[in-house]
Amino acid sequence: MPTAVQEAHAAHTTTGPGTVRVGDMTLGEGPPAVIGGAPGGADATSRPMGRWLSLRGHHGARDARRALTEERARWRGPLLVEPFSAADLPAIGDLADGVIVGAAWMQDFRLVRAAARLGLPMVVQRGPGATAQEWLAIVDYCAAEGNDRVVLCECGDRTRGAEHALNLGLMRAVRARSGRPVLVHLGTDAGLAGAAVAAGADGVLLAPEAGEETVAAAVEATALAAAVTVPTARRAAPRTVADARAQIDRVDAALAVLLERRAELAGVVQRLKPVGGFAGRDMERERRLVAAMARRAPRLGEARLARIMNAVIEAGLELAEQDRRRGTGR
Numbered sequence: 001m002p003t004a005v006q007e008a009h010a011a012h013t014t015t016g017p018g019t020v021r022v023g024d025m026t027l028g029e030g031p032p033a034v035i036g037g038a039p040g041g042a043d044a045t046s047r048p049m050g051r052w053l054s055l056r057g058h059h060g061a062r063d064a065r066r067a068l069t070e071e072r073a074r075w076r077g078p079l080l081v082e083p084f085s086a087a088d089l090p091a092i093g094d095l096a097d098g099v100i101v102g103a104a105w106m107q108d109f110r111l112v113r114a115a116a117r118l119g120l121p122m123v124v125q126r127g128p129g130a131t132a133q134e135w136l137a138i139v140d141y142c143a144a145e146g147n148d149r150v151v152l153c154e155c156g157d158r159t160r161g162a163e164h165a166l167n168l169g170l171m172r173a174v175r176a177r178s179g180r181p182v183l184v185h186l187g188t189d190a191g192l193a194g195a196a197v198a199a200g201a202d203g204v205l206l207a208p209e210a211g212e213e214t215v216a217a218a219v220e221a222t223a224l225a226a227a228v229t230v231p232t233a234r235r236a237a238p239r240t241v242a243d244a245r246a247q248i249d250r251v252d253a254a255l256a257v258l259l260e261r262r263a264e265l266a267g268v269v270q271r272l273k274p275v276g277g278f279a280g281r282d283m284e285r286e287r288r289l290v291a292a293m294a295r296r297a298p299r300l301g302e303a304r305l306a307r308i309m310n311a312v313i314e315a316g317l318e319l320a321e322q323d324r325r326r327g328t329g330r
């Protein structure tokens with residue numbers, strides 16, 4: 001059954017498949033993808049869902065098969081690769097889950113066609129200054145080679161001052177016109193991750209060298225934006241139990257991210273206050289925060305919110321005390 005997003009999407013789209021699978025990651029459905037960045041440390045939530053690698057950075061001097069074999073040893077998840085030339089394609093066909101058509105060679109039609117013939121999913125980046133029409137023409141080249149598994153990736157235009165000005169309006173229009181999943185390339189700065197997803201992106205691409213903290217920030221911001229914008233901004237009135245539940249699941253995903261963050265902050269307060277934990281509870285502060293929330297959630301009202309927040313606050317205090325005993329707090 002299509003999700004509310006897919007339905008809204010299908011209503012004004014024409015061609016392409018709304019979802020594309022890359023390894024075990026599905027683009028265009030479910031939580032927004034975060035591709036690129038450090039493979040991650042102890043914290044599973046900070047891991048990228050996919051990685052990518054460019055063979056262009058080394059002017060083709062890097063042996064594709066060796067580079068991909070090394071990357072495969074580090075990363076078992078979905079792997080996308082940008083070739084330097086057609087000579088890299090056999091190794092990519094054997095070892096990667098997808099091909100990236102880089103912004104710099106978007107209009108190298110021979111390479112695009114040869115890459116499409118691998119039959120792997122493709123991510124077509126928009127070259128700087130390229131119009132929607134020029135960008136979508138590349139999708140047609142892939143389709144002409146029998147490859148319809150195409151994802152588009154907005155990479156921005158070169159401007160004075162800011163290095164890359166992302167065009168989220170163009171991204172949005174191309175997504176609606178093509179009916180294909182769209183990513184936004186953020187480089188090493190996750191600051192626009194939430195904005196990209198709120199504008200309709202199905203995921204973000206980070207520079208391969210982006211650090212763990214950037215990945216974690218992108219994971220958190222995209223999950224929140226998807227959860228908050230899909231059921232509100234793109235509000236499609238659910239008509240079935242399954243649709244309503246699917247929307248509840250997204251809202252709960254946002255709540256979970258917020259609750260985790262809230263507990264972390266409440267933990268900081270416990271460590272900084274002269275008397276922390278249950279012993280230092282401040283009921284006046286709790287009453288005021290409930291009253292402030294009731295102004296944003298008038299239908300729930302103060303009495304119900306007080307019960308909800310009491311449980312939330314007590315869970316936070318309990319966690320803070322446990323962290324203190326174990327010496328594990330952040």
Ligand SMILES: C=C(O[C@@H]1C=C(C(=O)O)C=C[C@H]1O)C(=O)O
Nearest residue numbers: 266269281282283285286313316
């Ligand atoms: C975080 C604090 O400690 C306690 C926990 C609170 C919370 O989780 O919001 C609020 C008041 C205190 O009972 C605080 O004093 O601000």
